[in-house]
Amino acid sequence: MTSRADEIRERLDVVRERIAAACRTCGRASGEVSLIVVTKFFPASDVRILADLGVTDVAENRHQEAVDKSAECGDLALRWHFVGGLQSNKASAVTGYASVVQSVDRAKLLRPLARGAADRGRVLDVLVQVSLDGPDSEHRSGVAPDDLAGLADAVASHDDLRLRGVMAVAPLGADPGEAFDHLARLHLSVLADHPDATWRSAGMSGDLEAAVARGATHVRVGSAVLGSRPPVQ
Numbered sequence: 001m002t003s004r005a006d007e008i009r010e011r012l013d014v015v016r017e018r019i020a021a022a023c024r025t026c027g028r029a030s031g032e033v034s035l036i037v038v039t040k041f042f043p044a045s046d047v048r049i050l051a052d053l054g055v056t057d058v059a060e061n062r063h064q065e066a067v068d069k070s071a072e073c074g075d076l077a078l079r080w081h082f083v084g085g086l087q088s089n090k091a092s093a094v095t096g097y098a099s100v101v102q103s104v105d106r107a108k109l110l111r112p113l114a115r116g117a118a119d120r121g122r123v124l125d126v127l128v129q130v131s132l133d134g135p136d137s138e139h140r141s142g143v144a145p146d147d148l149a150g151l152a153d154a155v156a157s158h159d160d161l162r163l164r165g166v167m168a169v170a171p172l173g174a175d176p177g178e179a180f181d182h183l184a185r186l187h188l189s190v191l192a193d194h195p196d197a198t199w200r201s202a203g204m205s206g207d208l209e210a211a212v213a214r215g216a217t218h219v220r221v222g223s224a225v226l227g228s229r230p231p232v233q
């Protein structure tokens with residue numbers, strides 16, 4: 001193995017152990033939490049190393065980067081998740097590589113996503129991203145909690161889309177535990193109408209323990225596995 005592969009393997013082991021420990025702490029089975037490695041900014045060669053190490057799910061947040069990287073890794077049996085901001089004119093193209101779009105935050109995206117999935121003869125898995133920011137903070141990505149139910153219903157109304165659950169990012173500077181408690185309440189309200197929408201995607205490198213403790217089914221971990229990214233996004 002090259003040294004980069006050794007480094008990734010060591011970091012991945014640490015993250016897998018963190019997830020397992022967090023599960024033990026709250027009495028969950030470690031199989032209940034899926035690890036998605038966020039590979040944005042990192043090369044296809046790293047994705048290849050991850051696949052060798054048994055990673056099954058990777059995520060990207062920029063469309064063009066994801067197009068290129070997924071094409072370079074076309075021989076690998078990986079599930080690609082899209083977790084970034086999406087323009088409606090690109091949404092249909094995202095279904096060319098993504099099996100899951102986690103960042104659906106407005107109804108305008110649904111038609112192009114459904115059309116892209118239908119053109120490819122597939123059903124696209126969708127998570128609705130909900131904003132956990134307080135009412136006074138700057139707008140960040142995610143639908144406002146008051147509009148979550150309506151957007152979830154709209155996703156579910158498309159035959160080519162499958163509503164899988166919800167996704168959120170803990171607000172900067174906030175207590176992630178409180179944020180993920182809030183997400184848990186919002187998710188339960190979605191589940192009341194959509195009992196199959198069982199995925200709760202929450203938790204990143206810095207707060208995955210807090211997310212696992214509050215019922216995350218998927219954690220999205222980038223820097224803890226691959227190292228720090230350049231600061232500018």
Ligand SMILES: *Cc1c(COP(=O)(O)O)cnc(C)c1O
Pocket residue numbers: 038040061083084169203204205206220221222223224
């Ligand atoms: C980059 C990113 C992550 C991973 O963040 P890390 O702190 O590097 O683990 C998770 N979720 C989303 C939506 C991201 O954009």
